[in-house]
Amino acid sequence: MAYQASDYPPFAVTVDLVVLTVRDDALQALVVRRGSAPFEGRWALPGGFVQVEEDVAAAAERELAEETGLQLTDVHLEQLATYGDPRRDPRMRVVSVAHLALAADLPTPVAGSDAADARWRPVDALLGGSRRLAFDHDRILRDGVERARAKLEYTPLAASFCGEPFTVGELRRVYEVVWGQPIDPRNFHRKVTGAPGFLVETGETTTRQGGRPAQLYRVGDATLLVPPLLRG
Template sequence: MPSHEGEDEAWLPPEIAVTVDLVILTLRASVFQVLLIERGEPPFQGSWALPGGFLRDAEEDIYDAALRELYEETGLEAGNLHMEQLAAYGTPGRDPRRRIVSVAYLTIAPELPEPVAGTDAASAFWTPVEQVLDHQVSLAFDHHDIVSDAVERARDKLERTPLATAFVGKSFTITDLQRVYEAVWGVSLDPRNFYRKVQGATGFIVPAGSERRTTAGRPARLYRAGTARTLHPPLTRPTPSAAPEEAR
C-alpha cells in the first residue's frame, strides 16, 4: 500500500477537471481538412485550437458532452457521421488553468458546411490537415498532438476497416472512394489497381442500383457501404518509397 504524509489524515484524491476535444475531419474539394476555432477567451485567446469544452456538471456523461459540443460547433448530430473516442490527454501542465484531463473524439463526415463558431470561440474555419501536421499552423494546448494522433488513427483504419465510406455520402463512386484514400494517405493511386482492391474486399461496398452522369464518358456506377466491419484483404497503405510504383 502506498504511504502518504499524515497517516492519521484521510487521503483525498486531487481535484481534476474533465474536458472533451473534437477532431472533426472531412474532405472539401478533395482536400483533407480539420475544423479549428479561434479561441475567444483566455488562456491562448486568439490562438487556434480544436473545438471542445468542459463537462457542464458532474452528471453529464463524457460522450454526451462530446455530442453537445459537436452540435454547438457544427450543428451536426451523431446519427449523421462517424464518431469514436480517440484517447485521453492528461499530461500535467497541458493547461495553465489547472490540472485538466481531456477526452478526445475523432469525428468524420462528408463535405461538411462552413462552421459557425460556438459561444467561446471568435471564429471557426476549415484548415488543411497537412498545414497542421507540418506546423504551418500553431495550435493551443497539446492540440497538435491530438490532431496528429487522430489523423494517424484515420490513416490506419482506412487499411483495415471501411472507414473511408464515412467521408462520402450514402451513395458514391469508386472514384469518390479513391479520392478519400489519396487525400487522407497523401499518395496517388492507380485507378485500375484501386478498383481491383476495393472490389476484392468482401462486403466493403455494394452496388446502389443507380448511376451518376458525368459531363463526358460513360455514367459512373454508384455504390453504398456494405456490411463489412473489417476489410479482407486489407487495403495496404503504400510507403512513400513505394507510392510511385503503386501509381503505375
C-alpha cells in the first residue's frame, strides 16, 4: 500500500531506555517509580514522548540526560528495538522505540533526574523476581540485556562500563559480571591486549586493585573485535 498524505491513524511515539551499568559486581539497570496510573507505584524503565520536531535518536539522548545527567560522550547509546503492540499501554496507542545505554558506574547516584524515585537495581532481581515492571518493560529489559551480552563478544563495548582509564582486570570483571561466569585472567589478558585497536596504553599504572601495579588503558578506535571474545 502506498503512502497517503491524508487520513492516517494517529499514534504517540515514545522512547524507553534500558540503561545498564556494572555496580557492586552485578549488572544493574536504571528504573524509575511511576507516580501515576496506570501501574502507579510500580517500577518502569525511564522514557518519555518524542517531540514533534525531534529526531527519535535525539529524544533518547535527551531523556538519558534528563534521567541520569549523562552526556553522549560518557555513554554508549544505540537503538534496541521498537515495541508496537496495540494494548501495551491501556490509555492510548503508543509505539515505543527502546534504546540501550551502557554507562560506567556513576560516582553520584543518578543526578539530574526529574523522576520522583530513580535507582539502580540488579537485572537478576528485576527479571527473576515475581514483581513485574510496568507495561512491557520486562520484555524490553530482557531484550536489552541479551543485546548487551551478545555485543560484548565482538565489539569493544565492555569498555563503556569502565571509567577511563581502566585496567585489564577491571575490564575482565565487567565481562565476568555481564556473562555471569569466571574468565581465566591470563588468557583474557593476552586476548584483549592482542586485539588490534581495542586497548591503548596510557603509560600510567595503578595499584588501586591491590597487588602488582597494572597498566592503565583507554579504548582504541576499533569497532569490531578480531578475533571475538567468546563465552565458554
